[in-house]
Amino acid sequence: MSRLATRRREGPLINDESADRFVRLADLELDRAYRLAGLILGSREEAEDATQDALLRAWRSVRSLRNLDRFQAWFDRILVNVCRDRLRRRSPVRLIEIDGASLAHSPRDPFRTLDDRDALLRAMASLEPELRIVIVLHYWADLTLDGVADRLGWPIGIVKSRLHRALAVMREQHEPAPSPEVTR
Amino acid sequence: MNEELELALRAALRGLDLPEAPASTRLYLARLRAEPRQGGASTRRRSLLPIVPLAAAIGLIALLAGGGKPTTPGPSVAPSVTPTPTLVALPTTVDGLPVQSVSELLANRAAGNAAGGPYALGGYWTNRQFMHMCAPPRTPTGDLQLWCVDGEWGITEHDEEILAVNLQRGLVAPAAGPHLTPYVPNVADQQRLFASIDSDPAASPVPSHFWAPVPIVVIGHFDDPLAAKCGSAARQACLDRFVIDRIVVFDPRSVPAPTPTPEPSPFPYADPPPALFNDAACYHGPAKSFRGWTTTDKLNIPFQREGTVYAMVTRDVIPIGNWYKNSGVGGHKTRWWAQGVCLSEEWAPGGMEFAPVNGTSFLEVDDGRHLPGGAP
Numbered sequence: 001m002s003r004l005a006t007r008r009r010e011g012p013l014i015n016d017e018s019a020d021r022f023v024r025l026a027d028l029e030l031d032r033a034y035r036l037a038g039l040i041l042g043s044r045e046e047a048e049d050a051t052q053d054a055l056l057r058a059w060r061s062v063r064s065l066r067n068l069d070r071f072q073a074w075f076d077r078i079l080v081n082v083c084r085d086r087l088r089r090r091s092p093v094r095l096i097e098i099d100g101a102s103l104a105h106s107p108r109d110p111f112r113t114l115d116d117r118d119a120l121l122r123a124m125a126s127l128e129p130e131l132r133i134v135i136v137l138h139y140w141a142d143l144t145l146d147g148v149a150d151r152l153g154w155p156i157g158i159v160k161s162r163l164h165r166a167l168a169v170m171r172e173q174h175e176p177a178p179s180p181e182v183t184r
Numbered sequence: 185m186n187e188e189l190e191l192a193l194r195a196a197l198r199g200l201d202l203p204e205a206p207a208s209t210r211l212y213l214a215r216l217r218a219e220p221r222q223g224g225a226s227t228r229r230r231s232l233l234p235i236v237p238l239a240a241a242i243g244l245i246a247l248l249a250g251g252g253k254p255t256t257p258g259p260s261v262a263p264s265v266t267p268t269p270t271l272v273a274l275p276t277t278v279d280g281l282p283v284q285s286v287s288e289l290l291a292n293r294a295a296g297n298a299a300g301g302p303y304a305l306g307g308y309w310t311n312r313q314f315m316h317m318c319a320p321p322r323t324p325t326g327d328l329q330l331w332c333v334d335g336e337w338g339i340t341e342h343d344e345e346i347l348a349v350n351l352q353r354g355l356v357a358p359a360a361g362p363h364l365t366p367y368v369p370n371v372a373d374q375q376r377l378f379a380s381i382d383s384d385p386a387a388s389p390v391p392s393h394f395w396a397p398v399p400i401v402v403i404g405h406f407d408d409p410l411a412a413k414c415g416s417a418a419r420q421a422c423l424d425r426f427v428i429d430r431i432v433v434f435d436p437r438s439v440p441a442p443t444p445t446p447e448p449s450p451f452p453y454a455d456p457p458p459a460l461f462n463d464a465a466c467y468h469g470p471a472k473s474f475r476g477w478t479t480t481d482k483l484n485i486p487f488q489r490e491g492t493v494y495a496m497v498t499r500d501v502i503p504i505g506n507w508y509k510n511s512g513v514g515g516h517k518t519r520w521w522a523q524g525v526c527l528s529e530e531w532a533p534g535g536m537e538f539a540p541v542n543g544t545s546f547l548e549v550d551d552g553r554h555l556p557g558g559a560p
Contacts, residue, residue, distance in 0.1 A: 034209060035203075038203075051209050052209055110201075120192055121197070139194045140198070167186055167189055170193070174189070
């Protein structure tokens with residue numbers, strides 16, 4: 001079975017005290033987790049689904065959490081994996097434009113309209129998913145590069161190179177290209 | 185230069201006023217606490233709780249409306265798809281054991297001619313797990329019961345999926361031909377057969393969610409001692425569970441992506457190609473006409489799949505979901521309308537709802553109001 005299935009089949013075999021503590025810790029993390037998912041996925045609905053998905057996976061695999069003090073890092077890893085899965089499979093919620101139909105975003109979705117607010121955020125939103133995740137984890141979640149590597153399960157060198165690449169892409173997009181008059 | 189950019193980026197991100205987690209997510213967490221912490225009798229998909237994270241609301245509602253009972257997808261009109269070639273020559277015997285088909289093995293087991301093992305089994309492997317929850321079990325389960333997930337992966341006799349899953353429409357349909365879900369105790373075997381469910385796709389040969397059926401030959405046995413841990417009601421089912429001891433043949437790379445055959449006409453094309461779409465398979469229910477069809481790449485719809493995916497757009501706004509109680513509209517029942525986009529894959533015909541066309545959606549309230557904007 002996949003790890004997921006194994007966990008689901010077995011269920012978390014923890015006592016009531018640990019279960020209560022899991023719920024308390026998860027509740028404390030919920031807002032941050034939802035916002036993190038929203039920034040990565042760019043959608044309120046997807047952020048909600050991803051957060052719930054991560055909660056379910058975490059609950060099913062809570063026995064793998066050796067130290068409850070590490071809850072945030074452990075849950076982050078699960079959440080980021082869920083978000084990456086969703087980005088890879090993304091399709092059902094994407095809106096498309098047909099023959100000039102409006103591209104206006106839903107004003108009620110704060111994550112979907114992020115890129116309307118700031119040129120830098122727009123540049124971030126246009127990054128390919130793996131680069132965007134690094135940016136969000138490092139600059140929004142304020143994780144060290146080691147922390148980002150821990151969440152993503154990547155070597156630190158990969159994190160550094162992707163961060164460098166992400167910043168380079170953003171700089172290129174953020175800075176206006178020289179006008180034709182100047183280059184002439 | 186980077187420092188300025190980093191400072192600006194950090195400031196922009198920290199200055200965001202982002203919302204709190206919705207109440208529904210906190211409720212979800214509370215419900216998790218009430219989940220059973222030990223397995224129980226198999227109730228696969230008979231009682232899906234309303235928690236299917238990957239399903240859009242449309243699909244979820246459709247699923248619940250159907251009582252969670254597996255439903256046959258819309259009419260399956262055979263497209264002009266090149267059949268998936270089986271490049272692997274399957275052996276007829278392994279270690280002196282005849283390689284049996286699923287039906288042969290099951291028939292032998294039912295007739296009492298297949299006790300213990302080992303037995304060689306050949307067929308096609310697919311893994312179609314999707315996130316969902318099952319009704320809480322009432323009694324403890326053993327590993328061999330595969331509580332909640334039985335039937336979502338396994339070996340089919342024919343070149344078909346063990347389970348057709350369409351989360352957009354909330355449909356699940358088991359394979360038409362003989363099939364079985366084995367228990368896979370060996371971790372290395374699990375990693376091969378369930379490669380990309382949790383792992384980095386870069387590390388796996390192909391995303392298993394989109395694997396076509398892969399030819400497989402395994403050695404396994406019945407009457408595993410783990411059956412003793414199953415409840416009495418499930419004991420025989422556990423004894424009958426085929427347990428894989430060894431994978432003999434399994435190579436996803438041997439199965440090429442299906443080759444799309446029809447050349448799409450420029451969008452919009454007057455009539456949808458009947459082999460790919462039909463009215464019933466796309467936003468089933470209301471009669472509708474279509475603006476036409478094209479390929480998803482021409483609509484800039486990215487798909488991380490090989491092959492061609494076709495898209496069709498409804499001419500008018502149509503109901504794209506069922507009525508559901510909407511706490512955001514004072515508890516009224518609402519349903520979404522929009523021009524819809526359907527997709528059809530060459531290798532998985534029949535159509536599936538994809539997304540509303542931006543700017544065309546509105547919410548119909550049961551008191552007659554139409555609330556514009558937004559998206560389902």
